[in-house]
Amino acid sequence: MINSRYRYLTLLSIVFLLSGCAMQQDIVVLEDRLGTLEQQNQLLKRQNELLNQQLQDELKVIGRSTKSGDKSLRSQYATTNADIRILQKQSQIANGRFEELEYSINRKFKSVEKLQKRMNKTELAIAKLNKKFVQVDSYLNLERPGKGNAAGKGEDKSDNSENRLYDKAKQSYDNGDMDKARQRFKQLIEDYPKSDQADNAQFWIGESYYREKWYEKAILEYQTVIEKYPKGNKVPAAMLKQALAFLKLGDKANSRLRLKELTKKFPNSSEARIAAQKLKEF
Numbered sequence: 001m002i003n004s005r006y007r008y009l010t011l012l013s014i015v016f017l018l019s020g021c022a023m024q025q026d027i028v029v030l031e032d033r034l035g036t037l038e039q040q041n042q043l044l045k046r047q048n049e050l051l052n053q054q055l056q057d058e059l060k061v062i063g064r065s066t067k068s069g070d071k072s073l074r075s076q077y078a079t080t081n082a083d084i085r086i087l088q089k090q091s092q093i094a095n096g097r098f099e100e101l102e103y104s105i106n107r108k109f110k111s112v113e114k115l116q117k118r119m120n121k122t123e124l125a126i127a128k129l130n131k132k133f134v135q136v137d138s139y140l141n142l143e144r145p146g147k148g149n150a151a152g153k154g155e156d157k158s159d160n161s162e163n164r165l166y167d168k169a170k171q172s173y174d175n176g177d178m179d180k181a182r183q184r185f186k187q188l189i190e191d192y193p194k195s196d197q198a199d200n201a202q203f204w205i206g207e208s209y210y211r212e213k214w215y216e217k218a219i220l221e222y223q224t225v226i227e228k229y230p231k232g233n234k235v236p237a238a239m240l241k242q243a244l245a246f247l248k249l250g251d252k253a254n255s256r257l258r259l260k261e262l263t264k265k266f267p268n269s270s271e272a273r274i275a276a277q278k279l280k281e282f
Helices: 002-019 021-140 157-174 178-191 198-211 215-228 235-248 252-265 270-279
Strands: none
Touching: 157 178, 157 198, 178 198, 198 215, 198 235, 215 235, 235 252, 235 270, 252 270
C-alpha cells in the first residue's frame, strides 16, 4: 500500500514540477515524510516478527508444561486409585474378620449361657445335698440322753474333771480350733479310758478331720469308734459318717457297702433311716 502511495506522490510531484517550481519545496517535504514512514513500517515488521517468535516460544513452553502437568496429574490419579483399591481390599478383609469374630463370640456366648444354666442346676443340687448333710451333721452332733456334761451333786472330783475336760474339748471344736479340740479329746481318752465320754471323744476326733475335709483320716478315726467301742451309742453315727466320707472321696462302692451294713446292723436307728434314703440316690 505504501508503494502505491509512493508512485502516486511521484506522479503528483511530476505534475507539480510541470506546474511550476512553486511546488518543489512541498514535494521534498513529502518525500522526507514518506521515507520516514517507510522506515517506521520496516521497524514495525521486525517487531511483529519478534513478537510472533516469542509467542511461538511461549506456546511451546506452555505446551511442554501442560504435557508435564498432565503426566503428573495422571500419575497422581493412578496412585490415588491404587491406594483406594488397597483400602477397599483391606476394608473387605477387616469386615470378613469382624464377621468371623462376631460369629465366634455369639457361639461362645451361647456356650456360656448353656454352661451357666448347667452351673445353676448343679449349684441347686449341691445346695440341696448340703442341706441334707447339715441335717445329718446337726443330728449327729446331738448328745445322747443320759450323757450329761455338767457335774451334778454327789459327783466326785474325778468325774467333775472328766466332764470339764470334755466340755473344753467340745468348746474348742465348736470354735473351729480343730487341733486344740483333738488334743483335749485325746487327753480325755488317755486319762479316762473307761469313761462314758470316751466313745464320744473318739467320734469327735473323726468329726474334726471330716470338718477339715481330711476324709481319709476321718474314716480311720470313725473305724476306731466302731472297733474300740462296739457297744457305744456312737457306732451307727460313725458308720454313717464313714459312708459319707467315702462318698466325698468318690468311692461310691465302699459308701454303698457301709450304708447297707448300717441298715442291717441298726435297722431301727435314725442313722439307718438316713442311710436308706441315701441308698435311693445311688
